[in-house]
Amino acid sequence: MSQSGQRANASEVLNRAAKLSNIDAEGAVTIRDGSHAIFELPNGIVARIGKPHSYRTAERELRISQWLNRNGIATVEAVNSIPQPTLVDERPVTWWTLIPDHRPSTPAELGRMLRRLHTLTPPTDFALPPYAPFDGVREPVESATTITEADRSWLLAQYARLRQRYDELDEPSQPCVMHGDAWQGNLVVPPSGEPTVLDLDKVSVGRREWDLIQIAVDHTDFHRITDDEYQGFVDAYGGYDVTHWPGYRVLADIQEFRWVAFALGRSNKRQSAATEAEHRIACLRGLVPKPWTWRAL
Known part of the structure; x- marks a missing residue:
């Protein structure tokens, strides 16, 4: 299916869901066309279209939003006047209040939020799943049609190595x-x-280090943030620097593998994603020196 076909399909789901929920979707604007399709609608509403058969995940996102806001962590809020989720062709659609004119957080702002989040006691009225870092990672490697068999073989072997290295890590004393x-x-x-806080579908219980890895990798492997910005993140989090943790490289390698798998998952339908996936694989295989530059998809 072409990229335009993907957009048309998501738009069709949106229009049907809007009709079921009595929402005006005329002139909807695509915000993101990733693992979820997200649209901005009139009247300050954002529609988030989940993957097929993810109704329970969408339900949990709605409950997580309410729970975090009750616990003092500002989080995107659902539109309470609309029964949710709306189900169309096994895809759940949730409706959220638009946050206007926002900017991305600074590293320090992110560190402060994570410090608060990691101190929360998990909810008792619903269950958070354990974090599963390898979910959905192998399949894009196996199904990609745009990579060489040599790259596929290396990636599958690397996947096995990463799983073994991860299994050898000590269990966290206090999952959060x-x-x-x-x-x-x-x-x-x-x-x-x-x-x-946005994007609640992966909120779970697990190692706190997972939430510190992305910005640490941005610093160590991509140089997207400066030394001072990274130190600001560490200080705001409370002084814990995940790059000094013995398991840092294991989680960092898994995170980067996940980003490669994401590109591969889109590579069969988008030439730009195929080109980016090829570049990311070359980086993982040591053919491109660090710091790396990876384009957003």
């Missing part, structure tokens, strides 16, 4: 509530100045 996709774009700052 974690966001699961903690980067500056998922904590946004509106004109009110209060950083607000």
